[in-house]
Amino acid sequence: xxxxxxxxxxxxxxxxxxxxxxxxxxxxxxxxxxxxxxxxxxxxxxxxxxxxxxxxxxxxxxxxxxxxxxxxxxxxxxxxxxxxxxxxxxxxxxxxxxxxxxxxxxxxxxxxxxxxxxxxxxxxxxxxxxxxxxxxxxxxxxxxxxxxxxxxxxxxxxxxxxxxxxxxxxxxxxxxxxxxxxxxxxxxxxxxxxxxxxxxxxxxxxxxxxxxxxxxxxxxxxxxxxxxxxxxxxxxxxxxxxxxxxxxxxxxxxxxxxxxxxxxxxxxxxxxxxxxxxxxxxxxxxxxxxxxxxxxxxxxxxxxxxxxxxxxxxxxxxxxxxxxxxxxxxxxxxxxxxxxxxxxxxxxxxxxxxxxxxxxxxxxxxxxxxxxxxxxxxxxxxxxxxxxxxxxxxxxxxxxxxxxxxxxxxxxxxxxxxxxxxxx
Numbered sequence: 496x497x498x499x500x501x502x503x504x505x506x507x508x509x510x511x512x513x514x515x516x517x518x519x520x521x522x523x524x525x526x527x528x529x530x531x532x533x534x535x536x537x538x539x540x541x542x543x544x545x546x547x548x549x550x551x552x553x554x555x556x557x558x559x560x561x562x563x564x565x566x567x568x569x570x571x572x573x574x575x576x577x578x579x580x581x582x583x584x585x586x587x588x589x590x591x592x593x594x595x596x597x598x599x600x601x602x603x604x605x606x607x608x609x610x611x612x613x614x615x616x617x618x619x620x621x622x623x624x625x626x627x628x629x630x631x632x633x634x635x636x637x638x639x640x641x642x643x644x645x646x647x648x649x650x651x652x653x654x655x656x657x658x659x660x661x662x663x664x665x666x667x668x669x670x671x672x673x674x675x676x677x678x679x680x681x682x683x684x685x686x687x688x689x690x691x692x693x694x695x696x697x698x699x700x701x702x703x704x705x706x707x708x709x710x711x712x713x714x715x716x717x718x719x720x721x722x723x724x725x726x727x728x729x730x731x732x733x734x735x736x737x738x739x740x741x742x743x744x745x746x747x748x749x750x751x752x753x754x755x756x757x758x759x760x761x762x763x764x765x766x767x768x769x770x771x772x773x774x775x776x777x778x779x780x781x782x783x784x785x786x787x788x789x790x791x792x793x794x795x796x797x798x799x800x801x802x803x804x805x806x807x808x809x810x811x812x813x814x815x816x817x818x819x820x821x822x823x824x825x826x827x828x829x830x831x832x833x834x835x836x837x838x839x840x841x842x843x844x845x846x847x848x849x850x851x852x853x854x855x856x857x858x859x860x861x862x863x864x865x866x867x868x869x870x871x872x873x874x875x876x877x878x879x880x881x882x883x884x885x886x887x888x889x890x891x892x893x894x895x896x897x898x899x900x901x902x903x904x905x906x907x908x909x910x911x912x913x914x915x916x917x918x919x
């Protein structure tokens with residue numbers, strides 16, 4: 496059952512001397528008047544009467560009054576709420592005449608309904624968090640947002656590195672027609688030494704040939720003395736000559752040229768290897784970036800599904816990046832009526848049984864905005880009691896010097912079902 500305020504009677508509370516008010520069941524009841532006349536005191540008195548000691552003014556009794564405050568409120572569920580005496584003692588009476596206390600009121604009175612400025616003055620993230628906690632998805636959405644932010648930061652870093660790698664790879668010079676692997680000077684030197692060794696062996700054989708020729712000469716001189724020796728020498732010379740004639744030295748010129756060019760060659764090979772490595776790394780980071788983008792999209796899809804399935808208090812109301820969004824606008828881009836509509840809807844969602852909200856300082860709204868907001872309240876069957884520094888026709892009642900001032904001093908129309916006003 497949605498509970499609203501049927502009527503209230505207040506005496507000697509803050510700036511109030513005596514006020515009796517029957518607010519409209521649905522829509523806006525605006526208390527007009529100049530500053531310091533008691534408009535806000537009416538809201539403070541209602542908050543104290545229904546909200547308990549936490550809303551008690553620091554000096555509740557009107558200055559100059561010898562009579563303690565008297566607060567009497569009748570609610571649509573039949574409860575009568577009274578506070579009287581120096582301490583403002585509470586008495587709650589149900590339709591059967593049973594008495595109760597603050598606990599009965601707490602069951603249907605939403606704290607934000609009594610202190611809407613607390614919500615309005617909160618920052619956007621605090622407002623969004625209040626809504627998320629009310630609809631029961633705050634913790635889950637917080638986890639998704641945190642995970643999205645973590646992946647987003649990682650993707651940003653990966654993308655930055657990928658761009659650096661691509662730029663670095665593009666700046667590196669590429670040398671065609673060079674080996675893939677680095678050339679080893681030790682291998683070339685080893686090949687050179689092998690050839691030199693073979694050439695040395697050839698030189699040794701040449702020296703032996705000359706030695707045999709010398710021996711042949713001596714043998715010829717001593718032919719008579721060593722015919723057999725001469726024959727052997729001749730045979731040896733014949734063999735040696737044939738062997739020596741077939742020998743041919745190998746050139747090391749190409750290896751020597753390669754050895755002298757090896758450093759320049761390896762510089763080019765290393766450059767090619769660095770470029771290839773940089774291109775591979777850049778591609779790997781690009782793939783990581785794409786994978787992280789997919790993860791972010793998945794999280795956002797989960798987040799959207801979570802909000803779509805949530806029981807939000809208004810169509811087109813959502814939470815993005817920890818901030819309230821209504822009709823595509825953040826809080827500071829909403830119109831005044833939209834802000835009040837969102838705040839009121841969230842208050843109602845906090846406690847659906849609370850059918851009223853107290854609002855202070857509506858003078859920032861023009862009459863068209865007030866009318867738009869009032870129509871929405873009537874449509875939603877919500878009751879709002881508000882104050883406005885004005886004495887215009889949009890005001891339901893004018894408060895002056897702690898009393899209800901009737902229209903230009905005339906008596907109020909008691910048959911007007913929208914506003915029923917009076918004073919003690």
